[in-house]
Amino acid sequence: MFRTYYFSEMPYPYTPTLEFAEVARTTMPTRWFDPDAAHDVYHKYFDLVLAADDIGLDVMFNEHHETMSNMDAAMPLSMAIAARETRRARILALGNPVANRPDPVRVATEMAMIDVVSEGRLDCGFVRGVSYEMSATNARPTDMKPRLYEAIDLIVKAWTSHDGPFNWEGEFFHHRQVNIVPRPFQQPHPPIWVTTLSPSSAVEIAERGYTIATIFNGKKVCGEIFDAYRVELARLGRPEAHPDKFAYSNFVFVGESDEEALAAAPKLLDFLRQSRRLAPGQTDVPGYIDARARAAALAESGASNPNRGLTQGLGDPLALAETGVAFWGSPESVFRQMRDFFHAVGGYGNLCGMFHASTMSYTTTRRSMELFAREVLPRFREEVYEPWLKEHGLKSTIGTSGDAERSMDISAEAGFVSPPAGVH
Numbered sequence: 001m002f003r004t005y006y007f008s009e010m011p012y013p014y015t016p017t018l019e020f021a022e023v024a025r026t027t028m029p030t031r032w033f034d035p036d037a038a039h040d041v042y043h044k045y046f047d048l049v050l051a052a053d054d055i056g057l058d059v060m061f062n063e064h065h066e067t068m069s070n071m072d073a074a075m076p077l078s079m080a081i082a083a084r085e086t087r088r089a090r091i092l093a094l095g096n097p098v099a100n101r102p103d104p105v106r107v108a109t110e111m112a113m114i115d116v117v118s119e120g121r122l123d124c125g126f127v128r129g130v131s132y133e134m135s136a137t138n139a140r141p142t143d144m145k146p147r148l149y150e151a152i153d154l155i156v157k158a159w160t161s162h163d164g165p166f167n168w169e170g171e172f173f174h175h176r177q178v179n180i181v182p183r184p185f186q187q188p189h190p191p192i193w194v195t196t197l198s199p200s201s202a203v204e205i206a207e208r209g210y211t212i213a214t215i216f217n218g219k220k221v222c223g224e225i226f227d228a229y230r231v232e233l234a235r236l237g238r239p240e241a242h243p244d245k246f247a248y249s250n251f252v253f254v255g256e257s258d259e260e261a262l263a264a265a266p267k268l269l270d271f272l273r274q275s276r277r278l279a280p281g282q283t284d285v286p287g288y289i290d291a292r293a294r295a296a297a298l299a300e301s302g303a304s305n306p307n308r309g310l311t312q313g314l315g316d317p318l319a320l321a322e323t324g325v326a327f328w329g330s331p332e333s334v335f336r337q338m339r340d341f342f343h344a345v346g347g348y349g350n351l352c353g354m355f356h357a358s359t360m361s362y363t364t365t366r367r368s369m370e371l372f373a374r375e376v377l378p379r380f381r382e383e384v385y386e387p388w389l390k391e392h393g394l395k396s397t398i399g400t401s402g403d404a405e406r407s408m409d410i411s412a413e414a415g416f417v418s419p420p421a422g423v424h
Helices: 035-055 075-085 104-117 131-137 141-160 199-208 218-235 258-275 291-301 317-323 331-344 362-391
Strands: 003-007 058-061 091-096 122-126 166-169 174-178 192-195 211-215 246-254 326-329 350-354
Touching: 003 035, 003 362, 035 058, 035 075, 035 362, 058 075, 075 091, 075 104, 091 104, 091 192, 104 122, 104 141, 122 141, 122 211, 141 166, 141 174, 141 192, 192 199, 199 211, 199 218, 211 218, 211 350, 218 246, 218 317, 218 331, 246 258, 246 331, 246 362, 258 317, 258 326, 258 331, 258 362, 317 326, 326 331, 331 362
Parallel strands: 003 058, 003 350, 058 091, 091 122, 122 192, 192 211, 211 246, 246 326, 246 350
Antiparallel strands: 166 174
């Protein structure tokens, strides 16, 4: 079924203005960070995660480092809290910056533990990591993509090897013994997502059969990325991909009226303003952007950033809604925006909505989510998503957002010993 994930970057909302600090990411002095204030803000963010679960939405987490715009600097910790405290929501990591982390086996173990604690509700996404955080980890820009995929391969092998230790000697990672405990709850492993901002990178994601996710780039670029994925599947002679293999992330806010929603838009747009407050030299690191994506971007707009949707209509909520960078307005308006976007990109099955940013209150954010879950999502599924599936001869998936299944029954026949009486 069509799934919607609640998402917030968990910003520290009390950063100084440009007058006092030009940069908001990576180099802003931590004297501006008040741990006492952050304590309250963290609890608000986790209360919103519980609210999403209660309302019937799924939840998404990401992580960034050395930045005031994202306090979720250790995403597995946030996911572990959600795994224990939520009951129904799928828990999406989007994602693990494994190209920036030194030990993929540790990531495999963290994610497997979250999957077990949540009883198989993990969707596990992987990302290269953003260019302006590479200096903090001494990463080489040209190595990021091959390092990403070697890390994923190692993690998948760790998840699916059940007959004792194995050895890994790769180009970037070396492990004498890998034998993780726990292993994942979902079999053979949790659904895997990978993000991209360019059509050229969609090819390898399609080859591997992973869910492809893209963010904040509007109908045109998102459609190009999804089309590249579909074209590669056709070239390989594989069946048409189910919509649950496609995911898109943007701003979402639903009000009782368009006017109410547009009044809330500036706080969501604050995410873009803060994200653009970068130190010189960190916005266009040589070797980070794929050469084909750079060439295409230069040919189209004269800019080297392939994520062109974010630079179009900044500050104009109506323009962002028109391009699909945001879905906001009354329930009727948001429904129409979602419908038009869905058809423009050829269908997709996962929406990762940034429902919260800046200093938005718990009450305002929850009310928006409730309106979305009650008046938009059921109608969209009934009038747009399900008819589209029927037209294409596809069935709606239930439960997971990918191909993983719940773990095999633990039985004597499978070679396992039953747990002692009273253990549950």
